[in-house]
Amino acid sequence: MPSTIQTPEQILADLGIREPEDLEIEAIAEYCGATIRYKPLYGCEARIIGYHDRAIITINSSSPRSRQRFSGGHELGHWMRDRGQIAFKCDYQSYVRGWWASNPETCANRFASDVLLPLGMFQPRARGLHVTFETVRKLADTFMTSLTSTAIRLVEHGGLPSMLVCNTPQKKEWFVASPEVSGRLWPLARPKQGSSASSLLSTTREAKGPIDVRCDNWINHPRADHYWIKEDSLSLRDGTVLSLLWWEDEQQLLDLDEYEERMGSRRSDGRTDWE
Ligand SMILES: [Zn+2]
Known part of the structure; x- marks a missing residue:
């Protein structure tokens, strides 16, 4: 086990892992002092009990393999952050919804992404690919990871202007x-009726794949009705709807600079008065 707390990048470098097929979560966890075992669990996806420098991670044996791997990375994230004496019990909701607040669940999810979707391997495979769930599924197959974590990675590091809501x-x-959009455009509190997500949230109908949608169905900006974006939405098993928004036509982003300059209202925190 490494003597000091290491970053995911250092751990993978120590283990000489360079290809996605070598990202064996059991071996990575063992190197960090945590043994992974599988058994049926009820009411949670995984749990960890750790004491001193050893931990046992138990993962639900009846979950899909991609989720089991994410569970392993997530529990390992708890362990690497709070080594010594810990006990966590984590459910599916933490994996899907714990990406925003500053709390141990979000940190554990981020750690799992860094271990299972390392940027050095992910970026060359993702760069320039269309921001759709078809792409996400292909990358999730390559890395054997969940749709949610892979979609977040694609938006943040795929190199195209996009959002995941x-x-x-x-x-x-x-x-x-993505960096081109972050801090400049914000999604509405709720997608409007013209969006695919709106119908998925109100009915149980099937997702219909990527559609072109007017930007004001999604984005909070006075000129949003002048632009179109590509939306790809899908429902997860608990009714959560994930939506990829992609500025395939980047005109809105190009016009933003001019608009912001004209408004002259940029505040010191980087947000603008029309937000
Ligand atoms: Zn957790």
């Missing part, structure tokens, strides 16, 4: 944005 039937849970 997570809505539950009750509210918008979180969103992530």
Whole structure:
């Protein structure tokens, strides 16, 4: 076991892992002092009990393999952060919804992404690919990871202007944005009726794949009705709807600079008065 707390990148470098097929979560966890075992669990996906420098991670044996791997990375994230004496019990909701708040669940999810979707391997495979769930599925197959974590990685590091928005039937849970969009455009509290997500949230109908949608169905900006974006939405098993938004036509982003300059209202925190 490494003597000091290491980053996921250092751990993978120590183990000489360079290809996605070598990202064996059991071996990575063992190197970090945590043994993974599988057994039926009820009411949670995984749990960890750790004491001193050893931990046992138990993962639900009846979950799909991609989720089991994510569970392993997630529990390992708890372990690497709070080594010594810990006990966590984590459910599916933490994996889907824990990406926004600053709390141990979000940190554990981020750790799992860094271990299972390392940027050095992910970026060359993702760069320039269309921001759709078809792409996400291909990358998730390569890395054997969940749709949610892979979609977040694609938006944040795929190199195209995009957002991933997570809505539950009750509210918008979180969103992530690519560097070109982050801090410049924000999603509405709720997608409007013209969006695919709106119909998925109100009915149980099937997702219809990527559609062109007017930007004001999604984005909070006075000129949003002048632009179109590509939306690809799907429902997860608990009714959560994930939506990929892609500025395939980047005109809105190009016009933003001019608009912001004209408004002259940029505040010191980087947000603008029309937000
Ligand atoms: Zn957790």
